[in-house]
Amino acid sequence: xxxxxxxxxxxxSNPGYPATDPTSEFFYHxxxxxxxxxxxxxxxxxxxFSPIEDNTVNNVKLGIFSACLCFLVFGLLQFxxxxxxxxxxxIWRLVLAMGVLYQMFLVFLLFQNAHDSRQLMAYWDPELGxxxxxxxYADACDLTWDNLRNQVDIFVVAHALGWFGKTLIIRDVxxxxxxxxxxxxxxxxxxxxxxxxAECWWDHWILDVLVCNWLGxxxxxxxxxxxxMKQYSWRGIRQIPTYRGKxxxxxxxxxxxxxxxxxxxxxxxxxxxxxxxxxxxCILVCELNAFYLKYLLWVPPEHPxxxxxxxxxxxxxxxxxxxxxDYMINPSNPRIGTQIWLMFANIVTEVLICIKLxxxxxxxxxxxxxxxxxxxxxxxxxxxxxxQFWFLPxxxxxxxxxxxxxx
Numbered sequence: 001x002x003x004x005x006x007x008x009x010x011x012x013s014n015p016g017y018p019a020t021d022p023t024s025e026f027f028y029h030x031x032x033x034x035x036x037x038x039x040x041x042x043x044x045x046x047x048x049f050s051p052i053e054d055n056t057v058n059n060v061k062l063g064i065f066s067a068c069l070c071f072l073v074f075g076l077l078q079f080x081x082x083x084x085x086x087x088x089x090x091i092w093r094l095v096l097a098m099g100v101l102y103q104m105f106l107v108f109l110l111f112q113n114a115h116d117s118r119q120l121m122a123y124w125d126p127e128l129g130x131x132x133x134x135x136x137y138a139d140a141c142d143l144t145w146d147n148l149r150n151q152v153d154i155f156v157v158a159h160a161l162g163w164f165g166k167t168l169i170i171r172d173v174x175x176x177x178x179x180x181x182x183x184x185x186x187x188x189x190x191x192x193x194x195x196x197x198a199e200c201w202w203d204h205w206i207l208d209v210l211v212c213n214w215l216g217x218x219x220x221x222x223x224x225x226x227x228x229m230k231q232y233s234w235r236g237i238r239q240i241p242t243y244r245g246k247x248x249x250x251x252x253x254x255x256x257x258x259x260x261x262x263x264x265x266x267x268x269x270x271x272x273x274x275x276x277x278x279x280x281x282c283i284l285v286c287e288l289n290a291f292y293l294k295y296l297l298w299v300p301p302e303h304p305x306x307x308x309x310x311x312x313x314x315x316x317x318x319x320x321x322x323x324x325x326d327y328m329i330n331p332s333n334p335r336i337g338t339q340i341w342l343m344f345a346n347i348v349t350e351v352l353i354c355i356k357l358x359x360x361x362x363x364x365x366x367x368x369x370x371x372x373x374x375x376x377x378x379x380x381x382x383x384x385x386x387x388q389f390w391f392l393p394x395x396x397x398x399x400x401x402x403x404x405x406x407x
Contacts, residue, residue, distance in 0.1 A: 032077045039073055061124075072097045082339055083322045095315045099342045102312060106349040114357045118298050125305075132298050134195055141200035155301070159212035160219075162310070166283065167220025169317045171262040175276065176220075179283055180213040186284060189370045193362040194291055196301075228261050262325055270389040275328040277381065279321065282347055286313055289350040296357040316343045 046066065053059060075097025081089045082096065109117055122129025167176050184204045191197035199208075266276040290309065299305055316339065323337025 035073060035077055039070065043070075057123075068101055071101060075100065080338070082319045082337065083326065084319055092319055095319065096339060096342070098312060099316050099339070099346065102316075103342060103345055103349065106346065106353060110349060110353050110356065114296065114359075117296075117353075117357060121297050121299060121305075125303075128297075128299060128303070128305075130298060132295065132300060141202070156207070156212055159208065160216040163213050163216025164220045164223075165216075165314045166317075167217050168223060169314075169321050170279065170283075171224050171260075172264055173217060173221050175264060175280070176217045177213075179280055180209055180217070182280065183284055183287055184209060185373075186288060189366070189374065190288070192364045192366060192370075194295060196291070224261075260322070260325075264325075264328075267388060270385055271331065272328055273385050273389070275324060279324065282344065283317075285351060286317075286347050289347065289354060292354040292358070293350065296354060296361065313346075316346065 043066075072094060076090050076094045079093040079096050082092045084092045109120070112120065118129050163176070163180070166179070167173070170176055170179075187197040187199065187204065191199075264272060264276050264279075266273045290306065293299070293309075294301060294303075294306055319337070319339040320343035321340075323340045327333050327336050327340070
């Protein structure tokens with residue numbers, strides 16, 4: 001799925017086009033004019049031949065949906081390529097277009113008050129816009145089989161799948177474990193605001209970390225190892241004589257074109273350290289945003305909107321982390337990638353929405369132990385790079401100079 005970043009469109013006549021992967025020139029040849037004619041034909045049909053309802057709400061929904069669809073078509077055809085070419089560069093241009101639409105929606109939501117924001121959710125789904133029932137996961141904390149079984153539901157599978165996806169994005173088992181443990185600490189730190197963060201100790205550390213997170217990280221790590229060791233030799237479908245081979249090659253189109261092993265090296269340079277801190281912070285904040293948004297907007301956890309957002313963030317995160325990694329390992333690169341820029345804008349805008357809508361919602365102050373813990377942790381995060389990248393090199397240089405003078 002990985003390939004060198006190309007800022008121009010990949011076409012069969014473009015040197016940046018993967019010549020070793022000629023699956024079918026038809027799918028890689030630009031079809032912008034054909035797509036434009038088809039889109040205009042659809043608009044003409046909708047404007048003059050389709051039945052128009054007298055229902056204003058349905059017409060507004062259809063109009064917004066069609067406008068978004070037109071923008072997605074434009075992005076699919078006209079946005080520049082990113083770091084991935086599988087299953088097709090156009091798919092990742094479409095992901096970028098969805099990121100722009102999501103950012104525009106977030107900016108619109110940022111200018112609404114809490115009541116209007118919740119009613120906006122109800123505008124799209126009449127089942128929304130109602131206060132959520134309170135639910136606590138720390139009512140029965142005795143470690144018994146019945147209590148443990150009561151906590152096992154479909155969200156356990158979703159939890160494991162989420163960590164499988166994060167492992168494919170981050171591609172570093174230790175970094176995944178750091179994020180896994182840190183999120184449980186975040187839940188401890190914020191349980192005075194969100195009741196569903198209050199869980200039994202065994203729910204935090206056994207069910208979440210040692211079962212769900214471990215399973216997702218383990219399977220994700222094995223998947224990464226498989227792609228790292230795989231020998232990539234792509235042939236075009238026309239060059240494969242058997243139907244079984246053609247079918248296998250078609251399925252392989254949805255696997256990576258090549259695989260890049262991430263070596264973050266946070267202790268190697270200050271640039272790498274800052275990059276790792278940004279990755280950890282963004283993933284943690286992105287996870288927290290999901291809980292705060294559904295609480296503040298009155299969206300139940302099982303609603304499809306929650307799932308859609310998680311899928312979008314997964315799709316946004318794949319190229320974003322790759323672009324950030326490319327920026328970290330290439331000091332001569334003067335700019336960050338488009339996807340990471342947009343992903344950071346999405347996360348920050350979500351935070352601003354949560355802050356604005358939470359006015360008057362969370363009145364309980366943070367416990368003292370939470371304040372002390374985060375003060376110490378943030379101090380260490382600030383002091384460590386000073387020691388590692390400023391003091392230690394100068395100290396070693398001083399010791400070497402003293403040794404040379406002694407000789």
